[in-house]
Amino acid sequence: MRIERMDDRCNNCMLCVRDCVAGVWREKEGRPAPVCPSACNLCGHCVAVCPRGAVIHSGLDAGQADRVRRKLIDADVYRETVMSRRSVRQYRDIPVEPEKIEQILDLARYSPTASNAQNVSYIVITNRKLIEDTGRRVFAMGVRAYRWANSIAGRAVLFLFKNNRKVAALERYMAAMDYYIPQWKAGRDYILHNAPVLVLVCAPAKADFAVDNCNIAATNIVNYAHALGLGSCYIGFLTLVLKRSRKMRKLLGVPENRKVYASLVLGYPAYRHSFVAPRKQPDVTWR
Numbered sequence: 284m285r286i287e288r289m290d291d292r293c294n295n296c297m298l299c300v301r302d303c304v305a306g307v308w309r310e311k312e313g314r315p316a317p318v319c320p321s322a323c324n325l326c327g328h329c330v331a332v333c334p335r336g337a338v339i340h341s342g343l344d345a346g347q348a349d350r351v352r353r354k355l356i357d358a359d360v361y362r363e364t365v366m367s368r369r370s371v372r373q374y375r376d377i378p379v380e381p382e383k384i385e386q387i388l389d390l391a392r393y394s395p396t397a398s399n400a401q402n403v404s405y406i407v408i409t410n411r412k413l414i415e416d417t418g419r420r421v422f423a424m425g426v427r428a429y430r431w432a433n434s435i436a437g438r439a440v441l442f443l444f445k446n447n448r449k450v451a452a453l454e455r456y457m458a459a460m461d462y463y464i465p466q467w468k469a470g471r472d473y474i475l476h477n478a479p480v481l482v483l484v485c486a487p488a489k490a491d492f493a494v495d496n497c498n499i500a501a502t503n504i505v506n507y508a509h510a511l512g513l514g515s516c517y518i519g520f521l522t523l524v525l526k527r528s529r530k531m532r533k534l535l536g537v538p539e540n541r542k543v544y545a546s547l548v549l550g551y552p553a554y555r556h557s558f559v560a561p562r563k564q565p566d567v568t569w570r
């Protein structure tokens with residue numbers, strides 16, 4: 284990897300040295316120098332921080348280093364975007380333009396990843412039949428769990444473990460199953476919400492911080508989608524099923540060496556939420 288300082292542009296401000304946490308850039312004889320290129324994790328900070336554009340980095344695409352437009356950063360807009368985003372569970376029956384999905388995923392690549400691994404990938408499913416089939420299979424698992432929970436054996440087991448947190452969560456869902464089942468039969472998809480797009484956020488099966496990397500990207504996806512007029516919803520049920528079912532991973536084309544750490548649906552919302560949803564106060568301890 285070739286990392287260089289352009290002597291004629293560098294003003295010796297040392298910002299590259301201060302900002303380089305990898306220890307690539309160091310002060311040498313009063314000048315910044317790329318002393319240890321092998322330590323570079325391609326985070327791009329040296330290129331981004333140098334006010335004079337004096338860094339040459341063969342591992343990075345210089346064409347992407349646009350100047351930051353600080354005037355466009357607006358705290359109120361950001362706050363409103365985050366506060367007004369809701370999980371959308373009713374979608375218009377229209378497709379999402381592929382360019383819009385590409386635009387969203389293109390932004391998500393700027394999300395932080397541990398050690399700048401940039402190891403998040405996506406499976407975008409727009410095939411309606413496959414989405415419906417996926418929802419149906421997941422719902423069928425729920426129905427099976429419901430039937431079991433109402434069997435003599437199921438009741439006995441649930442009673443024995445009634446103080447278990449997972450059992451309490453299961454019972455909460457089971458309590459509404461007698462409503463969900465006829466609703467489902469009438470066409471309401473309680474799993475993927477009849478959405479036109481399903482996005483699986485993946486990372487290597489054994490990578491450290493894979494869950495974090497995927498869910499940070501997913502958060503940027505849902506917020507940016509909202510800013511673009513799209514609705515979204517995390518589908519934890521599907522993520523859980525994909526964790527356990529090889530058959531489902533195969534159905535959705537998840538590669539053997541990767542795992543799905545977040546599942547999202549996207550689409551144009553059927554209606555808007557007019558008010559911000561109330562939330563608990565943050566639980567913060569100052570020391």
Ligand SMILES: Cc1cc2nc3c(=O)[nH]c(=O)nc-3n(C[C@H](O)[C@H](O)[C@H](O)COP(=O)(O)O)c2cc1C
Binds near residue numbers: 370372518
């Ligand atoms: C990790 C995670 C998993 C979720 N799984 C589901 C799901 O399977 N189905 C669903 O309808 N909503 C799901 N949600 C949405 C939550 O229910 C929702 O975020 C929460 O009720 C707050 O509502 P809001 O997103 O509108 O603020 C999930 C959210 C998260 C963060």
